[in-house]
Amino acid sequence: MQISTPIVRFFGPYLPYVVMLLLMLVLLSASRIGLFIWQFDRVSAAGDIGTMLLQGVRADLIFSGLWLIMPLLLAPLLAGKKRFPLWRRFSHSWVLLGLCLVIFIEVSTPQFILQYDIRPNRLYVEYLKYPKEVFSTLWQGYRAMLLGGVAITALLLWGLHRVFSRVTAASQPYSGKNLWLTWPLAVLLVFAAVRSTTEHRPANPAMFAITSDALVNSLIINSPYSVLYAVYNMKHEAHSGEIYGKLPDEEMLQLALDWPWLKRQRFNDANLPTLHYHQASVQRDKPLNLVIILQESLGATFVESLGGVPVTPQLEQLKHDGWWFEQMYATGTRSVRGIEAVVSGFMPTPAQSTVKLSLSQHNFYTLGSTLTPLGYNTSFIYGGEAHFDNMRSFFTGNGINQIIDQQHMTKPVFVGSWGASDEDLFTAAAQHFDDMHQQQKPFFSLVFTSSNHTPFEFPDGRISLHEQPKATMNNAVKYADYALGKFIAHARQQPYWQDTLFLVVADHDNRVYGNNLVPVEKFHIPALILGADLTPKQIKPVASQIDLAPTLLSLMGISSRTPLIGRDFSVDDTSPGRALMQFDQYFALMEEEQVTILRPGQPAVSGQYNPEHKQLQLHTQAPTAAQIERVLAQVLLPSYLYRQQQYHLASQVP
Structure with a gap:
């Protein structure tokens, strides 16, 4: 994979993450389009497909932005010339981990929908506490899906590993001055992607519930974001009812x-x-x-x-x-x-x-x-x-x-x-x-x-x-x-x-x-x-x-x-x-x-x-x-x- 020198110089240490962002948007949009085609009758009856696809890209930017927070926080410490080899190794691993999550959760989404008529949510995580029962169930009842999902994920990751080995190798450090000048701009862009709105509250999955069909609403967002938000919400369980409002x-x-x-x-x-x-x-x-x-x-x-x-x-x-x-x-x-x-x-x-x-x-x-x-x-x-x-x-x-x-x-x-x-x-x-x-x-x-x-x-x-x-x-x-x-x-x-x-x-x-x-x-x-x-x-x-x-x-x-x-x-x-x-x-x-x-x-x-x-x-x-x-x-x-x-x-x- 050849990357032109001007692009390498422009994005510098952030090059792997820019490529990751583009790949995530492509993968998540492709998955969404496939799910829309699969559930076309319900999707077309629920609302305007073009609007839903655009809103989906917005949700994809939120998840991608969340995945960029960790490297962004570490950039001032690792992305300089002195520690740049360590930054390259971290970037390569972090990018592949993020893409692995995206691919595996999206590949397993259709089977989850068949069972629960909604994208993966907290149940996806809760069942992981019981590996014996879950693995036995998957092996006995969904063996082809399990093996196929693992195979597809492994094959795609192998290809992505080869691609990103070249990408991370091509990335270059900024000078100290340029690193500190560009870092606030990167923070601002990621913050804007994650917040996704200028309203009082940041965007959340509820903002994408724009139809009267719960499944279609869940298809608008992406499965990794749905799971991640469900995990985040677990810490608010004692006050869970208050997501709808409050009363004395x-x-x-x-x-x-x-x-x-x-x-x-x-x-x-x-x-x-x-x-x-x-x-x-x-x-x-x-x-x-x-x-x-x-x-x-x-x-x-x-x-x-x-x-x-x-x-x-x-x-x-x-x-x-x-x-x-x-x-x-x-x-x-x-x-x-x-x-x-x-x-x-x-x-x-x-x-x-x-x-x-x-x-x-x-x-x-x-x-x-x-x-x-x-x-x-x-x-x-x-x-x-x-x-x-x-x-x-x-x-x-x-x-x-x-x-x-x-x-x-x-x-x-x-x-x-x-x-x-x-x-x-x-x-x-x-x-x-x-x-x-x-x-x-x-x-x-x-x-x-x-x-x-x-x-x-x-x-x-x-x-x-x-x-x-x-x-x-x-x-x-x-x-x-x-x-x-x-x-x-x-x-x-x-x-x-x-x-x-x-x-x-x-x-x-x-x-x-x-x-x-x-x-x-x-x-x-x-x-x-x-x-x-x-x-x-x-x-x-x-x-x-x-x-x-x-x-x-x-x-x-x-x-x-x-x-x-x-x-x-x-x-x-x-x-x-x-x-x-x-x-x-x-x-x-x-x-x-x-x-x-x-x-x-x-x-x-x-x-x-x-x-x-x-x-x-x-x-x-x-x-x-x-x-x-x-x-x-x-x-x-x-x-x-x-x-x-x-x-x-x-x-x-x-």
Whole structure:
């Protein structure tokens, strides 16, 4: 590669970085154009493609500028004549590292989009904490993609290494005077690229959300910038709700608790603002046992009667035997988000789930906080390794006194990338429940399935496959449904059945995607309460996962003080309901069919959701200030309770 002498002299020690900048712009723009072509129908429907491409270059300049900050800070120390050999070696390594990140993350972007319908974000980084599970999943389910991505990255880097060996060798130091004269100009240019605006706040990914389609908004920026910004935002988790705005604490609490089912409750403890006495609607001489079966990735899209694919025949039969929620909605798109909602009744925030955050590892409310002091054996039963997603730490620190995971399962019939099969899981659970019953000890268990998880591994000969090949989402769901049906059939024959409530509910859907700003239809999940003496019925109003805990305690016959603010459907199962949904950086409150969405750095929007057509129609008129404050309070409350460590019982002292 020949570089003319005037160019070498002009750019001097900055020559490798100028070439890097140009290459990054070319690579990122080429990737964006390819993704636009792939998703052309959604991109063309969302807005002007030319404008989006230009905005994309702006985002690329931001990321490139961020990558230039480190060498720019070191330039006065290393780019002079005396240390120039060291500067060349550093520049060569830094440039290749930056290009390696760009290439690898962009190459892996299509597969991430297929799974999450959005560019790589914080999930891309979070999963790196669990290399065993992640690598096993990639190797079993995405081997071609993994090997292809590594090969493409390695091939391109080899070529870039050869190119930049010549570029860095051709670079020349400035004289001392020229270095100090040009350095402020370089700082100014990089600062302008990173800030990208003269407005009060610098540019961020929210400024590129210019369409009503979340995927298209993410395609406008680039994946390395998306990941980098997500990592940066992790340090603000305690105040995560404030990305949408702020309210005085007193006003926030008043608005957040302004729901019909909370009107008669008395919140008397200023240090525990949601703590109140919850009177059970069902009186029992002996409270019931409780088993929560949290089904991995079982969205309504897999339940025929909820408008999905017919791959859950067992669940379809069981729904006639208990309380069936027709409009239950998940709070998020991750398993740990489902856990915090179902077991803790905790509302979603833009931060990580409280299962993973430091201040909630002790003295944070779960159903175990109520049931353990009442003499219940409380357990978490999981076919994989319980340390995954920090579940073991969260449960053992918050009222769950027994963990049963893969290492406790003797001779499992099938073990996949994510642990023992659902059949092995339910075998272990059934044995545990039988032991507790024989000991005449009440029990509460969270049983968390995993067979319906990519790469969709399950034992042969159990089901008639819904489709070919075997390792598909629909087949895995059908197997998970088979294992569930087999377990419930067994439990019905056991003496503890009449003394036990069973909740079957999904943590989230498998793939949360769609051309809505918030894909409400992909938050729709099945939920069923059965067992004991329940009279079967269908519950039609909109409901949220956070409504399940207070409802279950009521049906169990347990009156107690709790911080739960969900709705007890055993008291009222007909009046209008609401659901809270966190999707990436967007927070949505749905009250029946009216949806209001908060966006960081942008005005809130509202719309009408049609559950029959699964479509969210945004209004042209902005929501009122009162509406926005009401929704804002819902997302500020959990952030406040977490930060102040005020989501626990009075007997628990942080």
